[in-house]
Amino acid sequence: MTILSAAISTKSGKPIISRQYMQLTRSRVEGLLNTFPKLIPLGSQHTTVEIENIRFVYQPLDELYLVLITNKGSNILQDIESLSLFSRITIDIIKQHTQESVINNAFDLLVAWDEIIAFGYRDNNNIHQIKSLLEMESHEEKIQDIIAKNKEMEAKEELKRRARALEMQRREAAKVGAQTGLSAGKYSSSSELNISPSFDAPSPSSASAAPTPPSTQTSSGFKGSGMKLGKKKTTIDQF
Structure with missing residues (x-):
């Protein structure tokens, strides 16, 4: 047939x-x-x-x-x-x-x-x-099932390991970020205190050393050569 x-x-x-x-x-x-x-x-x-x-x-x-x-x-x-x-x-x-x-x-x-x-x-x-x-289940099928299950378990463990590593990286990044932010806050506070404007009053010694304005009178040491009235005797008086 x-x-x-x-x-x-x-x-x-x-x-x-x-x-x-x-x-x-x-x-x-x-x-x-x-x-x-x-x-x-x-x-x-x-x-x-x-x-x-x-x-x-x-x-x-x-x-x-x-x-x-x-x-x-x-x-x-x-x-x-x-x-x-x-x-x-x-x-x-x-x-x-x-x-x-x-x-x-x-x-x-x-x-x-x-x-x-x-x-x-x-x-x-x-x-x-x-x-x-x-x-009926052959011996080869059982071995293949065991190998497949082991690979599946290994894949799950690898995923868990990667997840833990990523979580640790996130925590470290958050910790570093928090420390950086705190340091920046301290620096900015101290800077604000130091940059406040200040004015120093002049000392007495510096005030006395200030130059005096020039006098408008003629110096006594200046000798002119002009005519002096009343002191000149004419020739008529001599005779």
Whole structure:
């Protein structure tokens, strides 16, 4: 048997999730799923419908369809058996048959489906083996989880260390700023006291040493050569 694709769609044929196991384009898968609901006869109890060289094997899930797309050359009994296994593992994972539940569990569904089909062909895993494979944790995964947690813890510690360093820098800056402001306040106060204007009264010695204004009288030491009246005797008196 060859399974081309597995999907969950709405009753109108809108795909919710789909897994391709052979070379199919997205538009091809969407076209097939859109066509599929129109092929189902009203009140039909069958679980298969066909078109051209394509066979749809499906199971209703309330308002959803679980669909396997195969070719007509595949064994229909094996297709139905594969559909039963798909249905059991799908219902076990999604719990509720809703579109939201399918979307929320899409990754787990695709991983589980890959344990059923490989390269279009059915594996020999049963439901119990598939559940064991899904629940099994490898040693490498545990190591990777431990490494990831250690890196996360180291990153948190580094952030805390940087936060403490920044806080210390802020405190130091605030302390230096406060000291600088206090020193500037003291300097400005002393400057205001020293720059007050002052006037020194002149001393008595400096007052007495002040020059006297020049006298307007003629100095006694000046001797003129002018005529002196009354002292000159004429020639007539001599005779």
